[in-house]
Amino acid sequence: MAAKQVNPTRMELTRLKKKLMTAVKGHRLLKDKRDELMRQFLDLVRQDMDLRLKVEKGIRDANRNFVLAKAGMSEETLRTALMAPKQEVYLKADKKNVMSVDIPVFDYDTRTADENDIYSYGFAFTSSDLDGAVKSLSDVFPEMLKLAEVEKSCQLMASEIEKTRRRVNALEHVIIPQTQEGIRYITMKLDENERSTQVRLMKVKDMMLEDAHKYREKQSS
């Protein structure tokens, strides 16, 4: 039995039928959306994992280089050397719509086009290890940005997929069966009412005929 009490009226029946139709249509659409999102998500997340491993390795290497560079000169010299960076990075954040999920698209611009501007210090007092360290870090940067884009997209899509999946399940296992149950209940109730009216009419007709023609008296006499 449906959990909800439904009024067994024709109006309610029409309403429920309409609701069922919408639910079925919505279910089909959401299921398609989920499948497509999932397909894209799986591609993206594989890319994410590859990028992440690459970036993490790159940063670890760069960090190792920096530690080496630091070992080769005094703390003060290093801090002074890196105190005033020459280069600046501007981020252009755009968004792209994939299956109704907004995912970010990042692009970047540097303040100066000269790629040697990452060395913000004179070469006289710093060790050459520092140059290598800075270079290794700058090499990994484009991939870092790509990682940011892909990873954020993955997170957004994952939460959207979860939401869609819940909706699909709610429609499939709750709303649609409940509505069908309601429709069946109303149809049966209406049929039952009709039969009872029919029987009552026949009974009344019998009684009226009996009144008019007195069959029973004639039979017994």
Place this chain on the structure above:
Amino acid sequence: MDKIAVMGDYDSIYGFATLGLTTFPVSPDSPEDAAKTLKEIAGNGYGVIYITEQMAALLEEEIDRYAEKLTPAIIQIPGVKVNTGAGVRNVKKSVEQAVGSDILFGND
């Protein structure tokens, strides 16, 4: 035009300044200060925030707040000393969230 921020302990992040990213050195000993810094930069025109795994572990709640938003994208990177593998774990977590179980990368 957005900017890019890097957050973490000084030793892990000072190199990024040369690339033109803005660095925000915070100490892992004072999570409150770090949380405040994160909140400040998140609302201040930074599109991407790289954060060391060590720092991210302390600021999980604050980071979760931005999970649903388009920007800023908060991305974990390994630091100099402490590597927790949280970045990779995060990728697996999003697979789990989407699929229901981690079918791609297994339990390695």
